[in-house]
Amino acid sequence: MEVAKKRKExxxxxxxxxxxxxxxxxxxxxxxxxxxxxxxxxxxxxxGSPYCPCQxxxxxxxxxxxxxxxxxxxxxxxxxxxxxxxxxxYIHKDVTDPTRLRQIPASEVx
Numbered sequence: 759m760e761v762a763k764k765r766k767e768x769x770x771x772x773x774x775x776x777x778x779x780x781x782x783x784x785x786x787x788x789x790x791x792x793x794x795x796x797x798x799x800x801x802x803x804x805x806g807s808p809y810c811p812c813q814x815x816x817x818x819x820x821x822x823x824x825x826x827x828x829x830x831x832x833x834x835x836x837x838x839x840x841x842x843x844x845x846x847x848y849i850h851k852d853v854t855d856p857t858r859l860r861q862i863p864a865s866e867v868x
Contacts (some may be wrong), residue, residue, distance in 0.1 A: 775823035782848040
């Protein structure tokens with residue numbers, strides 16, 4: 759269990775630095791962030807990469823690489839429109855209340 763906790767903190771630190779450069783931050787909802795990071799650790803253990811916990815793996819490596827966390831670069835237009843990534847782990851830096859954000863299907867993004 760201690761190894762999983764350490765890996766979660768490593769991912770948190772690394773992802774925080776990466777998404778900062780993209781204009782995002784980790785959600786201030788600590789409980790949600792911890793849960794999602796734990797899921798990423800489990801997915802990484804099972805599949806070798808920290809895939810987004812909210813999106814199903816297709817089995818096609820090329821397609822699945824688009825949902826390796828943080829997947830913001832692959833879905834930039836969609837996430838910028840929603841002001842968050844699909845699972846809500848990352849939100850735009852200018853968002854002060856992430857509870858007001860909602861998921862929007864990619865088909866509805868202008």
